[in-house]
Amino acid sequence: xxxxxxxxxxxxxxxxxxxxxxxxxxxLMDENNIDKACVGSLSAIMYRNSQPGNEELAEEIADYRxxxxxxxxxxxxxxxxxxxxxxxxxxxxxxxxxxxxxxxxYTLADSCCAELCQACQERGLVVTxxxxxxxxxxxxxxVDAPDLVLNDIAQLCADHPEVNFMILNGAGFAGxxxxxxxxxxxxxxxxxxxxxxxxxxxxxxxxxxxxxxxxVLFGTGIPMKYPGPAFLKMQHIETxxxxxxxxxxxxxxxxxxx
Amino acid sequence: MLIxxxxxxxxPLEDKKDPWEQDRLFVEAMDAVGIDIAVVSNLGTxxxxxxxxxxxxxxxxxxxLKEFRxxxxxxxxxxxGYSKEAIADVERCLEADEDCVGVKLYNEYTIDDxxxxxxxxxxxxxxxxxxxxxxxxxxxxxxxxxxxxxxxxVALGREYPEVKVIVAHxxxxxxxxxxxxxxxxxxxNIGADTSGxxxxxxxxxxxxxxxxxxxLYFATDMSVTAGVGKFxxxxxxxxxxxxxxxxxxxxxVGREA
Numbered sequence: 001x002x003x004x005x006x007x008x009x010x011x012x013x014x015x016x017x018x019x020x021x022x023x024x025x026x027x028l029m030d031e032n033n034i035d036k037a038c039v040g041s042l043s044a045i046m047y048r049n050s051q052p053g054n055e056e057l058a059e060e061i062a063d064y065r066x067x068x069x070x071x072x073x074x075x076x077x078x079x080x081x082x083x084x085x086x087x088x089x090x091x092x093x094x095x096x097x098x099x100x101x102x103x104x105x106y107t108l109a110d111s112c113c114a115e116l117c118q119a120c121q122e123r124g125l126v127v128t129x130x131x132x133x134x135x136x137x138x139x140x141x142x143v144d145a146p147d148l149v150l151n152d153i154a155q156l157c158a159d160h161p162e163v164n165f166m167i168l169n170g171a172g173f174a175g176x177x178x179x180x181x182x183x184x185x186x187x188x189x190x191x192x193x194x195x196x197x198x199x200x201x202x203x204x205x206x207x208x209x210x211x212x213x214x215x216v217l218f219g220t221g222i223p224m225k226y227p228g229p230a231f232l233k234m235q236h237i238e239t240x241x242x243x244x245x246x247x248x249x250x251x252x253x254x255x256x257x258x
Numbered sequence: 259m260l261i262x263x264x265x266x267x268x269x270p271l272e273d274k275k276d277p278w279e280q281d282r283l284f285v286e287a288m289d290a291v292g293i294d295i296a297v298v299s300n301l302g303t304x305x306x307x308x309x310x311x312x313x314x315x316x317x318x319x320x321x322x323l324k325e326f327r328x329x330x331x332x333x334x335x336x337x338x339g340y341s342k343e344a345i346a347d348v349e350r351c352l353e354a355d356e357d358c359v360g361v362k363l364y365n366e367y368t369i370d371d372x373x374x375x376x377x378x379x380x381x382x383x384x385x386x387x388x389x390x391x392x393x394x395x396x397x398x399x400x401x402x403x404x405x406x407x408x409x410x411x412v413a414l415g416r417e418y419p420e421v422k423v424i425v426a427h428x429x430x431x432x433x434x435x436x437x438x439x440x441x442x443x444x445x446x447n448i449g450a451d452t453s454g455x456x457x458x459x460x461x462x463x464x465x466x467x468x469x470x471x472x473x474l475y476f477a478t479d480m481s482v483t484a485g486v487g488k489f490x491x492x493x494x495x496x497x498x499x500x501x502x503x504x505x506x507x508x509x510x511v512g513r514e515a
Binding site for chain 1: 280283284286287290291393395396397398430431432433434435455456457458459460461480482483484486487488489490491492
């Protein structure tokens with residue numbers, strides 16, 4: 001099974017996104033032999049109040065629940081986020097959440113982030129961080145959203161060992177605590193492959209060696225990104241065929257209990 | 259046939275047990291993803307490059323062409339501010355190896371800067387293309403104050419319609435929609451490569467729609483899976499794919515497959 005951890009629906013404020021409705025996204029998945037995908041709302045990232053974006057997502061995927069697994073966008077620095085979290089869990093059936101401190105004006109070290117992680121622990125929800133939603137060099141002139149720092153994410157994971165985390169669109173793991181301190185950090189963080197190198201820097205090989213293939217996830221970034229690069233990485237990751245199957249879908253299915 | 263129109267080499271690394279380890283890794287990656295030829299420059303010197311700096315880069319580039327004969331073609335990298343020495347080194351490289359097929363410029367000057375004119379005119383005379391580092395970023399513009407964006411190339415094309423230029427990496431991190439739109443009415447001899455780490459869906463199709471496939475070149479700029487993956491995923495006709503894959507570049511440098 002091919003299970004994409006990194007997919008989206010809705011609108012991105014800075015450029016037009018194609019294939020951004022549920023039927024279009026599922027058609028794109030079919031074209032690329034992707035069985036299931038975790039989806040979050042792009043619109044929710046830039047709405048001041050993210051919750052209507054989650055509601056739009058729930059409505060959009062209603063006929064595609066067997067293919068699209070919703071992840072709510074939660075801003076823990078916004079009023080009444082606990083209601084949003086419970087709505088995502090109870091009404092939308094979210095399996096986890098996506099957080100965007102770089103767009104929502106808080107840091108991973110802020111108390112609101114810790115409170116959200118605690119709330120996710122109590123509800124058994126995975127917390128997803130997107131290191132880079134878009135390359136900062138093509139940022140909109142009104143928005144400055146620097147990449148999340150991997151070592152800050154590592155600290156968050158260390159501070160909340162009972163919560164499972166996913167990192168999407170990540171790169172630079174080889175020089176981060178995730179690899180250099182893999183033996184001492186809790187094994188609660190899963191990394192997605194779409195931006196990491198498999199050739200010259202061979203970052204994915206180092207990640208697998210340090211963290212284990214069980215903590216690596218397939219992801220494409222569709223429909224914001226072309227799916228081809230992720231499939232090429234899967235083809236050329238230096239690991240066993242058994243591990244490739246884990247990365248391609250088994251790990252994510254197990255993590256989300258699907 | 260797949261030609262990577264924008265790549266780089268390290269040259270022999272004397273402190274390594276295998277001095278060709280880094281370049282060999284790239285050639286192995288080329289093998290894995292089906293790139294037949296990569297056109298490389300060496301930029302391994304502090305910038306703005308000194309005369310000695312770019313001469314050393316070009317020695318590395320020529321050594322790499324020799325070491326990986328047939329798999330790597332080359333661009334001579336120079337700082338055009340040193341007109342006399344830059345032109346001399348370009349001529350030296352072109353004469354030294356027939357697989358050196360063009361000139362690489364970085365961000366020492368925008369490409370329409372008067373300081374670049376003597377080199378531009380020499381490239382026209384020699385009938386060789388120039389690959390120029392480029393990008394239109396909306397943030398942190400102080401990082402590369404002399405980087406060229408498409409407006410500089412358009413200005414160059416008005417002054418020198420015959421010069422053959424590749425605007426580097428539409429996917430190199432800037433606003434690729436801006437870069438592409440600004441090239442719509444550029445001189446037909448000004449094309450662009452699709453390399454870079456940015457894999458935004460639609461980038462390649464938009465470039466074809468706005469610029470036409472005749473002016474586009476497949477490339478990676480060392481982001482191998484990004485470069486090949488987006489080219490693989492992009493929707494286009496077989497005819498356009500073949501043009502971008504190799505035909506346009508072969509025509510640009512006047513060579514056959």
